[in-house]
Amino acid sequence: MNDKVLIILSHTENLAKVREFIHQNALNAGFSEDKIMDITLAVDEAVTNIIKHSYSFDPNGEIKLEIEVNNGEFNIIITDKGKSFDPTSVPEPDIRKYQREHRVGGFGLYLMKKFMDEVIYTSIPNNYNRVKLKKKIH
């Protein structure tokens, strides 16, 4: 088993496993505990979005996480085979507006962008969705 790859089913129960996987790899890459928590949260948000939007909470979907470390950069590549979605169209959250509209979501992508250097979505309809999260190792 390659410890730089994790494949899980799309169930929220597996989020703890995802966090553990990211924690270990980010630690190996040399990040501080503080940064590790930021990266872990960003990946948790990405996987939660996939479970919710790509697989609509169907617990049988596959989610693959891969770690790449090169040129001083720590990359997490997350691939799923669920429905295509374009989260980059989500506007920045406005908490007062959210309250008026009784919205309870929409914070995830904002946190991902805040805590990572780059968040890149690719979607090939009827094939796969991929999100790449990048963070420089200082």
Next chain:
Amino acid sequence: MSDFNSSIIDYDKIQIIKLKGYLDAHTAPLLEENFTELISKNKFNIIVNFKDLNYISSAGLGVFMAYIEKIRENKGDIKLTEMNEKVYNIFDLLGFPLLYEIFESDEQAIKKFSETKSE
């Protein structure tokens, strides 16, 4: 392992929900149950204590958004206490301090509830 639990302490007319562990999309429904239970018993003065909460994701934050209006319509409030710096930072990034009062201790939040009541 994802571990999260919460307990509710009855403090006169105020309920204190104490959170522990990891609050994510998997465990957020447990906190929703706490709020639903308190609302069904017409208990609207709620303090949420974060002292033993290690982690929160947006799914956890969403729980607070889901119930705040209902609680304020009933002249109650959700006040938040004893967050560690990391957890506070996430609330702060998303603008939660605009909507929620955050205190360093339960005592301060209790005091605020009693002041509001006597106004």
